[in-house]
Amino acid sequence: MTGCLDDAPPTFDADFIRRLEDLFKWRRDVRRFKTDPIAITLIEDLLEIAAHSPSVGNSQPWRFINVESAARRQAVIANFNACNAAALEAYEGERAALYARLKLAGLHEAPVHLAVFCDHATGAGMGLGRKTMPEMLDYSVVAAVHTFWLAARAHGLGVGWVSIIDPLELARSVDAPESWKLIAYLCVGFPEEEHADPELERRGWQAHVAQNAKLYTR
Amino acid sequence: MTGCLDDAPPTFDADFIRRLEDLFKWRRDVRRFKTDPIAITLIEDLLEIAAHSPSVGNSQPWRFINVESAARRQAVIANFNACNAAALEAYEGERAALYARLKLAGLHEAPVHLAVFCDHATGAGMGLGRKTMPEMLDYSVVAAVHTFWLAARAHGLGVGWVSIIDPLELARSVDAPESWKLIAYLCVGFPEEEHADPELERRGWQAHVAQNAKLYTR
Numbered sequence: 001m002t003g004c005l006d007d008a009p010p011t012f013d014a015d016f017i018r019r020l021e022d023l024f025k026w027r028r029d030v031r032r033f034k035t036d037p038i039a040i041t042l043i044e045d046l047l048e049i050a051a052h053s054p055s056v057g058n059s060q061p062w063r064f065i066n067v068e069s070a071a072r073r074q075a076v077i078a079n080f081n082a083c084n085a086a087a088l089e090a091y092e093g094e095r096a097a098l099y100a101r102l103k104l105a106g107l108h109e110a111p112v113h114l115a116v117f118c119d120h121a122t123g124a125g126m127g128l129g130r131k132t133m134p135e136m137l138d139y140s141v142v143a144a145v146h147t148f149w150l151a152a153r154a155h156g157l158g159v160g161w162v163s164i165i166d167p168l169e170l171a172r173s174v175d176a177p178e179s180w181k182l183i184a185y186l187c188v189g190f191p192e193e194e195h196a197d198p199e200l201e202r203r204g205w206q207a208h209v210a211q212n213a214k215l216y217t218r
Numbered sequence: 219m220t221g222c223l224d225d226a227p228p229t230f231d232a233d234f235i236r237r238l239e240d241l242f243k244w245r246r247d248v249r250r251f252k253t254d255p256i257a258i259t260l261i262e263d264l265l266e267i268a269a270h271s272p273s274v275g276n277s278q279p280w281r282f283i284n285v286e287s288a289a290r291r292q293a294v295i296a297n298f299n300a301c302n303a304a305a306l307e308a309y310e311g312e313r314a315a316l317y318a319r320l321k322l323a324g325l326h327e328a329p330v331h332l333a334v335f336c337d338h339a340t341g342a343g344m345g346l347g348r349k350t351m352p353e354m355l356d357y358s359v360v361a362a363v364h365t366f367w368l369a370a371r372a373h374g375l376g377v378g379w380v381s382i383i384d385p386l387e388l389a390r391s392v393d394a395p396e397s398w399k400l401i402a403y404l405c406v407g408f409p410e411e412e413h414a415d416p417e418l419e420r421r422g423w424q425a426h427v428a429q430n431a432k433l434y435t436r
Binding site for chain 1: 228237275276280286288342343345350363372392414434436
């Protein structure tokens with residue numbers, strides 16, 4: 001790998017590529033966190049990195065809220081509990097018992113909660129690239145979440161994406177502006193344990209799922 | 219950095235983290251490709267990596283089509299041309315002239331075209347995590363696109379995400395199953411040039427946009 005000068009494109013050697021694959025494979029969705037605090041400057045540094053993600057028309061529509069208030073966190077936890085109870089009702093028998101035993105969020109333990117939104121009122125990008133696929137604005141925020149996740153993991157942090165949540169209620173709970181759509185609610189912290197296999201496999205929710213990388217040709 | 223044993227979690231040192239930041243910063247959306255061919259085995263390897271992306275309930279709903287047929291590619295190009303002409307009409311005067319001069323896709327030159335879909339009929343994941351946020355299924359595919367993009371860039375390949383396209387017409391053009399929703403149409407090839415700044419800035423569409431990494435607190 002050559003050094004990265006300010007204006008010379010970097011090249012990435014086989015060793016880097018192998019480590020990068022390790023990063024992708026060991027990323028994981030984390031629900032079991034240590035309660036150790038995280039320096040907020042580290043979160044800020046990771047968001048600086050996340051802000052280099054692709055966004056349609058360079059619109060950078062991501063908005064990050066650090067949810068610190070205990071009362072707001074309680075509201076988020078109540079939101080999750082209600083949605084998780086409703087989700088449980090969709091399963092029956094053995095499957096319902098399995099679901100009930102899963103730990104699907106680390107909202108109590110994670111020292112940092114990040115609510116990530118897409119600002120649908122942004123003027124940045126001047127509409128470029130999203131006339132026929134307006135969902136590109138939301139997708140840009142998903143890419144930023146994924147970048148944040150990877151960068152966090154490289155720093156030894158775990159991230160858990162909580163989607164068992166009413167997104168409109170959550171936006172109200174954290175007092176987000178009207179034009180902001182919730183894309184992700186993230187728990188961030190140091191993981192209690194690390195695994196290369198998904199927790200859903202380890203806990204019996206699903207059999208081992210081989211990676212699905214089939215390439216169709218037309 | 220320690221080595222990554224089969225069951226020992228990897229750690230990532232400062233050198234790797236710096237290179238990873240280079241990768242994020244130099245990723246870029248590419249529209250200017252060399253026509254040099256790419257070994258399809260490399261694309262397959264990159265999709266193997268992409269398949270390690272996070273997906274809701276480990277549903278892995280991504281579906282990849284390698285669009286090889288010249289007739290299908292012509293249909294895609296006609297689709298893009300029509301949508302781009304319609305997009306141009308939304309701008310006026312100087313701004314329209316600027317838009318008309320932008321090169322917004324490398325569909326003619328890129329040796330590989332990948333159409334990436336989300337399979338809304340997949341049973342994988344058994345619905346877990348997407349009752350209140352069904353859009354999580356689409357978001358999972360966005361994460362896979364981003365992983366593919368990063369892995370491709372590490373291998374020296376450029377990727378351009380074409381969103382100026384009618385997604386339903388495109389799905390028909392590549393004969394995708396009914397339940398597949400188009401998430402991304404990707405041009406892939408070796409880039410003609412590499413830059414750390416977005417083409418939209420270099421070509422005068424927008425002034426320099428500082429990375430937006432603001433962290434709000436509630």
